[in-house]
Every structure is written in structure tokens, then in C-alpha cells.
Amino acid sequence: MILGLIEHDRGTLNPQSLEMLTLARELAAAGDGPLHVLLVGGEAEGLAADLAPYGPAVVHLARHEALVDYAPAAWAQALVDLIAAEKPAAVLAPGSDRGSEVMAHAAARLNLPMAANCTAVTPGEAYRLTRVRWGGSLLEEAWLRGDPKLLTVAPFVLPDDPAPEPGAAVVRPFTPALSEADLLVRVVDRVQPAGDKVSLTEAKVVVSGGRGVGSAEGFDVLGELADLLGGAVGGSRVATNFGWCTHANQIGQTGTRIAPDLYIACGISGAIQHWVGCKGAKQILAVNTDPEAPMVTRATYAVIGDLHEILPALIAEIRRVRPGG
Amino acid sequence: MKILVCLKRVPTTGARILLTADEQEIDTRNLGFAMSPHEECAVEAGVQLIEQHGGSLTVLTLGPEEAVEQLRYALAMGADDAILLAASGDVDPMATAGAITAAIRERGGGENPFDLLLFGNEAADSGGYQVGIRVAHALGLPCVTGVKRLDVTADGLEVRREAGTGWEVYRVPLPAVITIREGINLPRYPSVPGRLRAKKKPVETVEPHLVGGGPEKIRLVNPPEQDHAVQILGQGPAAVPRIVELLQELRLL
Numbered sequence: 001m002i003l004g005l006i007e008h009d010r011g012t013l014n015p016q017s018l019e020m021l022t023l024a025r026e027l028a029a030a031g032d033g034p035l036h037v038l039l040v041g042g043e044a045e046g047l048a049a050d051l052a053p054y055g056p057a058v059v060h061l062a063r064h065e066a067l068v069d070y071a072p073a074a075w076a077q078a079l080v081d082l083i084a085a086e087k088p089a090a091v092l093a094p095g096s097d098r099g100s101e102v103m104a105h106a107a108a109r110l111n112l113p114m115a116a117n118c119t120a121v122t123p124g125e126a127y128r129l130t131r132v133r134w135g136g137s138l139l140e141e142a143w144l145r146g147d148p149k150l151l152t153v154a155p156f157v158l159p160d161d162p163a164p165e166p167g168a169a170v171v172r173p174f175t176p177a178l179s180e181a182d183l184l185v186r187v188v189d190r191v192q193p194a195g196d197k198v199s200l201t202e203a204k205v206v207v208s209g210g211r212g213v214g215s216a217e218g219f220d221v222l223g224e225l226a227d228l229l230g231g232a233v234g235g236s237r238v239a240t241n242f243g244w245c246t247h248a249n250q251i252g253q254t255g256t257r258i259a260p261d262l263y264i265a266c267g268i269s270g271a272i273q274h275w276v277g278c279k280g281a282k283q284i285l286a287v288n289t290d291p292e293a294p295m296v297t298r299a300t301y302a303v304i305g306d307l308h309e310i311l312p313a314l315i316a317e318i319r320r321v322r323p324g325g
Numbered sequence: 326m327k328i329l330v331c332l333k334r335v336p337t338t339g340a341r342i343l344l345t346a347d348e349q350e351i352d353t354r355n356l357g358f359a360m361s362p363h364e365e366c367a368v369e370a371g372v373q374l375i376e377q378h379g380g381s382l383t384v385l386t387l388g389p390e391e392a393v394e395q396l397r398y399a400l401a402m403g404a405d406d407a408i409l410l411a412a413s414g415d416v417d418p419m420a421t422a423g424a425i426t427a428a429i430r431e432r433g434g435g436e437n438p439f440d441l442l443l444f445g446n447e448a449a450d451s452g453g454y455q456v457g458i459r460v461a462h463a464l465g466l467p468c469v470t471g472v473k474r475l476d477v478t479a480d481g482l483e484v485r486r487e488a489g490t491g492w493e494v495y496r497v498p499l500p501a502v503i504t505i506r507e508g509i510n511l512p513r514y515p516s517v518p519g520r521l522r523a524k525k526k527p528v529e530t531v532e533p534h535l536v537g538g539g540p541e542k543i544r545l546v547n548p549p550e551q552d553h554a555v556q557i558l559g560q561g562p563a564a565v566p567r568i569v570e571l572l573q574e575l576r577l578l
């Protein structure tokens with residue numbers, strides 16, 4: 001049996017779970033089937049029907065009176081209990097914040113290896129897998145052993161399509177044996193900032209700046225252009241480190257990954273740790289003095305020159321041509 | 326407060342990663358090295374905590390002899406002493422966690438002597454997403470991962486992590502393990518006096534006992550790159566009309 005941990009927040013599915021199920025189905029079809037999934041928390045029960053098109057024969061539902069909101073160690077203990085009862089060949093979770101940490105807790109409890117952010121698996125006695133390193137700039141091929149094999153699936157790599165045949169998705173509730181320690185760490189509150197700005201991950205256009213922007217004032221110009229285009233402002237780690245923009249704007253391996261329709265990279269060289277954050281953009285326009293900069297050679301379009309001359313001229317031209325500008 | 330930060334030395338790669346001929350490592354001959362970014366923020370968080378609440382900060386790395394450079398850097402930022410677990414090559418996360426746990430116990434005569442153990446959410450190079458959690462489990466400590474805000478309260482810590490566009494709040498008693506994400510703070514640059522003081526601070530070198538578990542690396546591979554040609558719209562402000570055309574084509578204007 002192949003077991004997939006479904007990530008949800010108080011009953012709302014994290015869609016990365018569906019990408020995970022794509023790989024889980026592959027492993028099940030290759031001979032380790034059937035496919036089962038685990039939902040932790042009574043409030044997730046409604047998801048069972050939504051998951052049926054993705055192929056699970058059984059949906060295990062871990063219910064416990066003390067399990068009200070997300071608690072990583074408790075989720076892991078539910079997973080460990082289910083593993084003991086059902087003896088799956090492999091357990092998969094999405095490589096999201098929650099999926100990764102629950103899997104690591106389970107791996108620690110079982111004293112088994114865990115492979116994070118896998119993109120492909122060849123099943124066998126040991127799994128030969130491909131996993132992501134350096135936030136996506138490098139791949140590693142590795143052997144994974146263990147009974148069961150524990151792995152997470154790299155986000156945004158695999159499709160999230162339904163199964164060729166829906167699963168029966170028979171719901172099987174169980175009560176995990178949770179200790180007080182398992183429930184010590186849990187979400188006790190949520191804070192939602194009142195923001196009116198377009199969010200970086202949802203913006204259609206991101207106007208981004210790096211060392212070439214030179215100052216916080218330079219970022220005001222980027223902000224002006226972003227506002228005109230209804231987009232958001234991004235930055236490189238150099239810009240963040242200088243305090244020209246906040247870390248919340250940082251694009252890249254240790255910042256945010258984005259996939260806008262257009263990414264305008266101003267004065268950014270295109271280091272690989274930055275590139276992994278913006279390569280999902282449909283089109284990239286680089287503005288750079290250096291025609292050899294990797295951001296320029298990898299972009300869809302480029303303008304060679306000083307951003308301090310080009311951006312103000314662009315802003316003026318947009319104001320001129322735009323109706324009611 | 327007695328604090329430990331575990332940090333990893335990683336190469337600062339440029340626009341392309343070159344591999345060694347045997348595909349086992351990154352070719353670092355022309356590269357510099359740094360602390361993995363999440364951990365640099367963890368050191369900064371640790372320094373701020375002892376500045377505000379008193380106590381001491383120990384930094385630890387498992388890596389080659391040269392990793393003493395990153396320990397010195399952390400000492401220059403304000404840590405008090407350092408532990409180097411000398412090991413070469415890629416050490417898997419289970420072996421790393423085991424060696425770190427043993428070193429922590431060794432420090433406390435068999436028990437964990439620290440109130441707070443800080444890790445990065447994931448190491449920048451290998452991205453295992455697990456060492457902090459494994460150490461927490463081995464020591465029987467609570468653990469919150471991915472933390473981008475940390476406040477000391479009367480009975481422990483209140484920490485936050487990002488969730489969608491908002492924050493999740495967690496409260497934990499001490500001792501605890503917290504894994505940090507870049508963005509929690511802006512790490513300081515060590516001052517010149519800081520660097521001088523760092524030279525005199527103690528660094529203890531230990532030969533760790535490494536018990537591996539996997540995953541077992543076969544080889545590293547560069548992701549395939551689509552070859553394509555960039556379309557140059559022009560030079561300088563003269564290109565502005567072409568940019569506007571493009572924006573109109575993409576229906577952004």
C-alpha cells in the first residue's frame with residue numbers, strides 16, 4: 001500500500017497535496033498499490049469526497065477530541081499510528097511547510113531516513129529517486145531505503161490532474177494515541193495583516209530590483225511603475241540586505257517563488273538562487289547595463305542600459321499613452 | 326538564557342553550478358563560502374536575545390576544518406564560543422542530527438544544557454528539512470519550524486510563521502527547538518572590534534561519531550536548461566516605445 005498525507009488547513013485542501021498524489025498513484029500503479037490517504041482532524045472529513053477523483057481506495061480519517069487546530073507532532077503521531085497498523089511500502093507528503101515538518105517528525109519517531117522534495121521515483125527494493133537541492137538549482141539522484149520509505153514531493157513540479165479512474169475513497173476513521181507532548185506545539189492564533197497592496201505571489205506583473213537600483217529611493221521608482229501596471233514590487237537578496245526593500249519582497253531560494261505573466265528584472269544579475277524564484281514567470285524583461293548578465297541571456301526580452309534613465313522614461317511614456325493617464 | 330545555533334557552511338554559487346568530474350560535489354575551486362542564509366538569521370536572533378535577556382550563545386557546525394571561518398564569523402557577530410564537529414563530504418541528515426545531539430549532551434554532561442536551540446528551516450545546499458526536528462525528538466523537546474518572528478514571554482516563547490498572506494502563532498515553553506527562516510531579521514555585519522574579539526574566543530573541535538541512514542547520494546545533476554535566444558528590445562531610453570508595445574501586447578496596459 002502507498003500512503004499519502006493530505007495537507008489541509010481547517011478543512012481547506014492545500015493543492016500541493018494533489019501534485020503529491022500524482023507521484024503516489026505512479027508508485028501504487030507500479031506494484032506497491034493500492035493508494036490510501038490520511039486526513040488528520042475531524043474538520044477534514046468533508047475533503048474525502050473531493051479526493052475520490054484522485055484515486056484513493058481508502059481515506060483514513062484521524063479524529064481526536066484534542067485535535068482542533070494544526071499540531072505538527074500530533075499529525076506525525078497519527079501518521080505513525082497508521083503506518084504501524086497498515087504497513088505501507090511508502091509514505092508521501094507534499095513538500096510544503098506542513099508536509100515537510102510532519103514527515104520529518106514521523107521520520108524522527110520511526111528512526112527512518114526521509115527524502116525531501118522528490119521529483120521522480122523509480123520503485124524497487126530501494127527507491128532510486130531524484131530530489132531537488134539548492135531550492136531547485138541542482139538535482140540529486142539518491143537511493144532511499146526504509147520500511148516504509150518516507151518522502152516529500154517537490155512543489156510545482158508535477159501535474160495535479162485527477163486519476164484515470166476515481167477511487168472508492170472509503171472513509172475509515174481512527175483515533176490516534178496522542179500524548180500531551182504531541183499537542184504542546186499547535187496553532188494558538190492567527191494574524192491576518194490588513195494589506196491593500198497586490199500580493200507578490202498573485203501579481204500578474206512583478207517589477208523587481210537588485211544592486212543596480214542603488215538605493216531605497218530607487219525602489220520608489222520601481223513602486224511607481226508597479227502601481228501603474230497594477231503589479232507588485234520584488235527585490236534581490238542584495239536589495240533586501242541593504243534594506244532597500246523588505247524581505248517580504250525578496251524573490252528566490254530563501255525568499256518567495258513567483259510565476260507572474262511578466263517579471264521585470266531591473267539591475268539584477270540573475271544568480272541561480274534568484275533565478276529559481278522567478279523562472280516560473282511566463283515572460284521576463286531584463287533591464288541591465290550588462291548584455292552578458294545571466295538575467296539578460298535567460299530573459300525573454302531585454303533592454304540594455306541604465307535603469308535610472310530607462311524607468312523614468314517608461315513611466316512618463318505610460319502616463320502619456322494611457323487613456324486618462 | 327543559554328542558546329545554541331547550529332549552522333552549515335555552504336558555497337556561494339554564481340549563475341551556474343559547476344560539478345566535479347565524479348558528479349559527487351559542487352566544484353568549489355573558484356567559489357567563496359558563507360553560512361547558509363537561514364542560519365545567519367538564526368545567529369542574529371540568538372545574539373539579539375542574549376543582548377536583551379543576558380546569557381550565552383554557542384554556535385556549532387559539522388563540516389570540514391575550513392568551516393571554522395563560518396564559526397569565527399558567528400563569533401564576530403556576537404556568539405561566545407563555538408564547537409566544530411570535524412567531518413568531510415556530504416553527511417546525511419540522520420548522521421548530522423545524531424552527531425549534533427551527541428555534542429549537545431556532551432556539553433551538558435549527558436543532558437541538554439541549552440534553553441533554546443536554533444536551527445535553519447533547511448540547509449541551503451542539501452535542503453533536507455529535518456535536522457532540527459530530529460534533534461528535538463532525540464532530546465524530547467518541542468519544536469516549531471519556519472519561524473519568522475520570535476518573542477520572549479513570561480512562560481517561554483511566542484513565535485510566528487507565515488501561512489498564506491497571514492501568520493500562524495505558536496506558544497512554546499523552554500527548552501525548545503526553533504527553526505528559523507531568513508527574513509526574521511537583517512543579520513548584522515561583524516564590526517572590526519567584533520572580528521578581533523572573535524579571534525580569541527574558544528573553538529572546541531570534536532571528532533563526531535557518524536551513523537548514516539540516508540538518503541544515499543548517487544550523483545548530482547544540473548537541471549536541464551532550455552536553450553533560447555533573448556530578444557533585445559533596444560538600448561537605453563530609446564527602447565521605451567518597444568517596452569510600451571510589449572506591455573500592450575501582454576494586456577498589461
Ligand SMILES: Cc1cc2nc3c(=O)[nH]c(=O)nc-3n(C[C@H](O)[C@H](O)[C@H](O)COP(=O)(O)OP(=O)(O)OC[C@H]3O[C@@H](n4cnc5c(N)ncnc54)[C@H](O)[C@@H]3O)c2cc1C
Binds near residue numbers: 211213
Ligand atoms: C544559499 C543562498 C541563498 C540565496 N538566496 C537568494 C534569494 O532568495 N534571492 C536572491 O535574489 N539572491 C539570493 N542569494 C544571493 C545571490 O547569490 C546573489 O548574490 C544575488 O541574487 C545578487 O543580487 P543582484 O542581482 O541584485 O546583485 P548583483 O549580482 O551585484 O547584480 C547587479 C546587476 O545590476 C546590473 N546593474 C548595475 N547598475 C545598473 C544600472 N544602473 N542599470 C541597470 N543595471 C545595472 C549589473 O550589470 C548586474 O547585472 C542567495 C545566495 C545564497 C548563497
Ligand SMILES: Nc1ncnc2c1ncn2[C@@H]1O[C@H](COP(=O)(O)O)[C@@H](O)[C@H]1O
Binds near residue numbers: 449452
Ligand atoms: N552540517 C551541519 N552543521 C551544523 N548544522 C547543520 C548541519 N546540517 C544541517 N544543520 C542544521 O539543520 C538545519 C536543517 O538542515 P537540513 O535538515 O539538512 O535541511 C540547518 O538549517 C542547520 O541549522
